Amino acid sequence: MSQNCNYDTLLFLEYQNTTSTVVCLLIERNTQNYELAAKTCANNHTPTHATPWRHNPVPISTKERRLSYRLKRRQKAIMSSPNLSEEEESPSSGKHPTVGRNEGVTIPTPPTITSQVNPWQYLQSASNETIGGFPTPQLGQSVWYNIAQTLREKWPQKDGPKAWVHTFRAQHKENAQATVAKLQSLILRIIGEEVTDSLLISTPTAEEELYEWFPPPYHFLVSGIPQNTITRLTDMGTCSSPEATCFFVLYNQPLPRYICTLEHFTFPDAETSNLAITDIVKRTISADHSVSEFIHKNIPSPDAEAALKAINSIRVSSLNISVARNTTHTVWNVHVDSPPNLSLKDYFEWTSRIRNLLFISEDYGSATIRSEEHQFMCFGCKSFDHPTGLCPFPRIQGWFGPTASTSDDSSKASLNSCANHSAPSSKSNASPQGRGNGGRGRGR
Structure with a gap:
């Protein structure tokens, strides 16, 4: 036998009567399945003429016979393993056989990103659309x-x-190179590569430096592209993709629908309670003429x-907000x-006036x-x-971004949400109170 054959891994020898070549089948075992690699060992004997195998049997040693028996025991595992590509088989390729291949396991196919105006195309392919689309x-x-x-x-002077x-x-972040690169790649995949240069x-x-969690500013300005492409981005609104998860906002920022959050009512959590509180809020606002006058x-x-x-x-x-576990x-x-x-x-000023009202229930x-x-x-x-x-x-199925907090994690859904604003080593309360272009301070 050739000295190049490793008996520790040799499982089977097949002698070909025309070339007298020994093909050594090697097995690499990993956690999922058996991968095959093949190499050819040349036999030192060269026959003078071709003779059928049954007429000229080659003697097989006891060790070879044992190895052949081992091969039969593992035949099913070997036959079920996928074939290696030429690149993986080549010793000079420098690549190892793929680990963990298992035809019995279905690996989800990554979504194909197209230029259609449809935010759901960026979710994983197995996702179901939420009724009404993404929340705003x-x-x-x-x-x-x-x-x-x-x-x-x-x-504002940009054309x-x-x-x-x-x-x-x-x-x-002082260094936003990675963020800009991801956003640029994602936007180009949405609107097309023809606007790469512009x-x-x-x-x-x-x-100023703000000592709080996830401090602003974090809104990037997108420009240099036609109106129809800007409209495509803002109509999309939300994009969840493997490259980045982001939100597009109109340059003239739309008014939010949110006014305020009420607490300390003893109403039960029910739809009838929501309707009763809605009536209290409407009557209280209508009774304060300054709120209506401000609008007019x-x-x-x-x-x-x-x-x-x-x-x-x-x-x-x-x-429902967690107070304890x-x-x-x-x-x-x-x-x-x-x-x-x-x-x-003015909208923030109007909601500020509503926030100063007292909402009372008789019961x-x-x-x-x-x-x-x-x-x-929300930090997200x-x-x-x-x-x-x-x-x-x-919580949307197929979301590419960070996963939702578990039910055991009540810290970020707590009534005591002070931690949502102040960093652990705050030097000062740097959140400004002013309005105007800067808008309201956080939580104001």
């Missing part, structure tokens, strides 16, 4: 918040259509029913489905508004109407 993040502050003053002056984009769990993603610079003084065109339309569109929904309290979010036609600055006590450091703010989608642990996006 309820941003409680301006996208300009904490952006340097020089950029506030320069960016052409513009839009904003921020990633899931966004925060300001697409510009501008990075925000902070006006600041809308761009006169509308005698503007305040009435907004108040009538108010709705209330409950939210097995204890929850109910709070109620107040939304307006038809917000008044105000600027973003279920009075409610207070969650504000200041107790204001909810940046919404103000829920804490991080109750973010709806990671």
Whole structure:
């Protein structure tokens, strides 16, 4: 036998009568299955003529016979293993056989990203669409918040259509190269490579350093592309893909539907309670004439029913928040489905006036508004109407971003949400109170 054959791994010898070549089948065992690698060992004997095997048997040693028996015992495992590619078989390729192949296990196929205006195409292929599509993040502050003053002056002067984009769990970073690269690659896959040279993603610079978790600014400005491509991005709104998970926002930031969160009512958590609280909120707001007068003084065109339309569109929904591992309290979010036609600055002023009201029930006590450091703010989608642990996006089937918190993790869905705003080693309370282009401070 040839000295090149390794008897520790040799399982079978097949003698070919025409070439007298010994083919050594080697087996590599891994955690999932057996992978095959083949190499050829030349026999030193060269026959003078071809003779059928049955007439010229080659003597087989006892060790070879044992190895042949072992091969028969493992024949089923060998036959069920996939064949290696030539690249894997080649000793010079430097690549190892693929680990863990198992034809019995179905590996999901990654989604194919196309240029259609359909945000669900970016979820994993096995996902089912949620009724109504993705939820809309309820941003409680301006996208300009904490952006340097020089950029506030320069960016509006950029020619052409513009839009904003921020990633899931966004925060300001001094070095945003990786984020910009991912966003640029993703946007080009959505709108097409033909705008590669013109697409510009501008990075925000902070006006001041904020000592809090996931501090702003984190909205990037998208420009340099035609209006139809900007519209495609903003119509999509949310994109969950393997490359990045992000949210597109109109350059003229839309008004949020969220007004405030009520707590301390003793109502039971039921739909009838939501309707009763909705009635209390509407009556309380209507009784305060300054809230309605503010709308009529600041809308761009006169509308005698503007305040009435907004108040009538108010709705209330409950939210269960963890207090302890097995204890929850109910709070109620107040939304307006038809917000008044105000600027973003005036809208925040209008909701601030509502937050100063006192909401009282004859039988279920009075409610207070969650504000200041107790204001909810989701680290993921940046919404103000829920804490991080109750973010709806990671609960969508097929979501590519971080997974949802487990039921045991109540820290981010707690009534004591101060940790949602203050960093562990805060040097100062740097969250500004001002309005205007900067919008409201966090939780204000």
